Amino acid sequence: MIQALGASQGIAIGKAFVLPHWEWELPDQKIDVADLAKEFDRLYEGIRRSKTEINQMRTELDEVVGSEEASIFDAHLAILEDPVFMYEIQGIIQRQYKVAEVAVKEAIDHFVTMFDLLDDEYMKERALDIKDVGNRLLKHLLGAPDISLPEDTQPFVLVVRELSPSQLVHLKPDLVLGIVTMVGSPTSHSAIMARAFGIPMVMGLEGKLEQIIGTGDLLIIDGGTGVLQVDPSSETVARYTDLRRRQISQREQLLSIAELPAVTKDGVSLTLAANISSLKELEAALSNGAQGVGLFRTEFLYMDRNQFPSEQEQFEVYRAVVEKIKGETLIIRTLDIGGDKQLDYYELPEEENPFLGFRAIRFSLDRKDLFKTQLRAILRASHFGDVQIMYPLIASVDEVREANTVLAEAERELTEEGIPHQANIKVGIMIEVPAAVAIADMLAEEVSFFSIGTNDLIQFTLAVDRMNEQISHLYEPYHPAILRMLRTVANAAHKNGIPVNICGEIAGDVNALPIWLGLGIEELSLSAQAILPVKESMLRTKASESRQLLEEMFRCKTAAEVRALASQFHMEAAMALGNIKPLI
Ligand SMILES: C=C(OP(=O)(O)O)C(=O)O
Numbered sequence: 001m002i003q004a005l006g007a008s009q010g011i012a013i014g015k016a017f018v019l020p021h022w023e024w025e026l027p028d029q030k031i032d033v034a035d036l037a038k039e040f041d042r043l044y045e046g047i048r049r050s051k052t053e054i055n056q057m058r059t060e061l062d063e064v065v066g067s068e069e070a071s072i073f074d075a076h077l078a079i080l081e082d083p084v085f086m087y088e089i090q091g092i093i094q095r096q097y098k099v100a101e102v103a104v105k106e107a108i109d110h111f112v113t114m115f116d117l118l119d120d121e122y123m124k125e126r127a128l129d130i131k132d133v134g135n136r137l138l139k140h141l142l143g144a145p146d147i148s149l150p151e152d153t154q155p156f157v158l159v160v161r162e163l164s165p166s167q168l169v170h171l172k173p174d175l176v177l178g179i180v181t182m183v184g185s186p187t188s189h190s191a192i193m194a195r196a197f198g199i200p201m202v203m204g205l206e207g208k209l210e211q212i213i214g215t216g217d218l219l220i221i222d223g224g225t226g227v228l229q230v231d232p233s234s235e236t237v238a239r240y241t242d243l244r245r246r247q248i249s250q251r252e253q254l255l256s257i258a259e260l261p262a263v264t265k266d267g268v269s270l271t272l273a274a275n276i277s278s279l280k281e282l283e284a285a286l287s288n289g290a291q292g293v294g295l296f297r298t299e300f301l302y303m304d305r306n307q308f309p310s311e312q313e314q315f316e317v318y319r320a321v322v323e324k325i326k327g328e329t330l331i332i333r334t335l336d337i338g339g340d341k342q343l344d345y346y347e348l349p350e351e352e353n354p355f356l357g358f359r360a361i362r363f364s365l366d367r368k369d370l371f372k373t374q375l376r377a378i379l380r381a382s383h384f385g386d387v388q389i390m391y392p393l394i395a396s397v398d399e400v401r402e403a404n405t406v407l408a409e410a411e412r413e414l415t416e417e418g419i420p421h422q423a424n425i426k427v428g429i430m431i432e433v434p435a436a437v438a439i440a441d442m443l444a445e446e447v448s449f450f451s452i453g454t455n456d457l458i459q460f461t462l463a464v465d466r467m468n469e470q471i472s473h474l475y476e477p478y479h480p481a482i483l484r485m486l487r488t489v490a491n492a493a494h495k496n497g498i499p500v501n502i503c504g505e506i507a508g509d510v511n512a513l514p515i516w517l518g519l520g521i522e523e524l525s526l527s528a529q530a531i532l533p534v535k536e537s538m539l540r541t542k543a544s545e546s547r548q549l550l551e552e553m554f555r556c557k558t559a560a561e562v563r564a565l566a567s568q569f570h571m572e573a574a575m576a577l578g579n580i581k582p583l584i
Pocket residue numbers: 295297336432452453454455456457503504505
């Protein structure tokens with residue numbers, strides 16, 4: 001068994017097809033000075049063909065999975081128009097008299113090496129984009145065919161060193177059972193698209209691909225746990241076949257509770273809202289019974305494009321979302337850029353610790369022009385439904401007040417311009433910085449709700465980088481320190497009569513449900529796939545028993561003890577109903 005990173009849920013069992021690395025032989029010749037112009041013409045023709053092809057793929061993808069995913073190709077077009085990339089290629093041709101193919105290859109290698117050295121997940125993804133675009137350009141210059149997948153064979157599990165979005169777009173979901181890549185992280189564009197296509201995927205295998213898997217090997221991949229089995233025994237195949245069948249039928253059965261209210265056995269309700277970053281994700285969330293949106297990560301509207309989105313563009317998206325959720329609440333988080341989320345068209349300063357740096361509300365308060373544009377768009381959308389605003393990474397009362405001053409200005413402007421919007425829009429904050437926990441009582445007096453961003457709160461509290469695989473075992477949501485922080489925040493909020501939401505990934509862990517019920521949390525905001533499992537858990541859980549369990553958890557000194565209590569509670573409730581049997 002090999003442990004990799006789970007990037008797209010689901011189990012795939014099938015024969016491997018190992019995609020060869022995209023490498024071509026390049027002509028080993030120099031050009032005459034007199035032929036320079038001709039060589040540039042060849043380069044420009046290659047660029048033109050590459051752009052046409054990318055535009056075609058963009059249109060195809062738009063039809064299949066939607067414009068959000070298709071916009072990945074805007075980043076590819078931007079590379080072909082990037083003056084720095086182009087100067088590098090032109091410079092090599094002009095100064096070293098190298099043919100266009102060699103110049104393109106050297107430019108790709110130069111930028112990819114530079115980005116890889118940065119040891120930054122985002123830049124590594126950009127390196128992958130450059131390689132993808134550069135290879136396409138090379139293909140056109142050389143007149144080489146596309147590397148194609150077997151079309152007329154049985155469905156297979158695709159194994160590839162790294163997979164670019166443009167390779168992924170050509171995959172036929174009914175032929176590709178699953179995907180294994182050596183390189184990449186679950187936040188990469190390829191992983192996002194695999195999830196959109198519903199193809200199970202594991203990423204980040206260590207070692208040499210060809211030493212691990214060969215074409216024709218039988219593979220099992222579990223995109224939920226990140227487990228990969230190469231040439232498994234017949235017992236393992238039978239076990240995973242059964243697990244796969246049960247996962248599929250569990251998902252189908254769960255759909256039957258999509259319309260039921262999320263209420264515990266003893267009548268306590270908890271709103272189960274959705275975390276989304278696009279309209280496309282909203283559709284999946286709604287079909288899973290989401291009650292509104294608890295976290296709209298707006299930064300994705302700012303990514304994969306060439307400039308900041310205008311007020312009108314943002315307004316149209318926010319309005320479309322609030323209209324789609326029909327009377328439910330939409331919580332829009334203002335731009336949380338920085339950290340691992342960068343913009344191609346705006347250079348954020350290079351930082352030693354970007355997660356602790358110039359990001360989120362700090363960026364917005366520095367660029368009040370951009371912040372006000374976003375607030376105006378949100379306010380305008382608030383005329384069409386229940387929209388609330390949420391500021392990210394708040395660490396002080398001052399930040400809330402300063403942000404509210406910009407909000408008041410935006411509101412005044414709209415009033416003066418006669419543009420309709422909701423008066424006194426509700427404003428809440430993310431609680432994700434330990435300082436905000438310590439002053440939660442003071443912050444609670446300033447805002448209408450809290451939403452605990454456990455992803456960041458855990459990394460900051462435990463001093464464990466959430467992106468660092470080497471210390472991922474220390475990233476522990478069930479740490480007693482985290483439990484205590486959650487209690488501090490819940491108590492401060494409830495004392496001031498404001499609700500508390502949880503929007504970090506831990507909200508989707510069914511074992512954690514008694515913690516939320518015990519603390520009296522009002523809303524969980526979840527990814528689409530997590531909504532129904534959590535609801536199912538709620539329907540067979542008693543809030544009164546959860547409160548007792550939480551008391552016991554608070555007496556535990558280690559995360560392992562807390563975890564054991566949580567999972568035992570969950571298993572007992574499930575087994576009592578006879579709807580869970582141990583999976584493995
Ligand atoms: C929801 C959160 O924010 P992010 O978008 O950074 O995951 C969080 O930190 O829990």
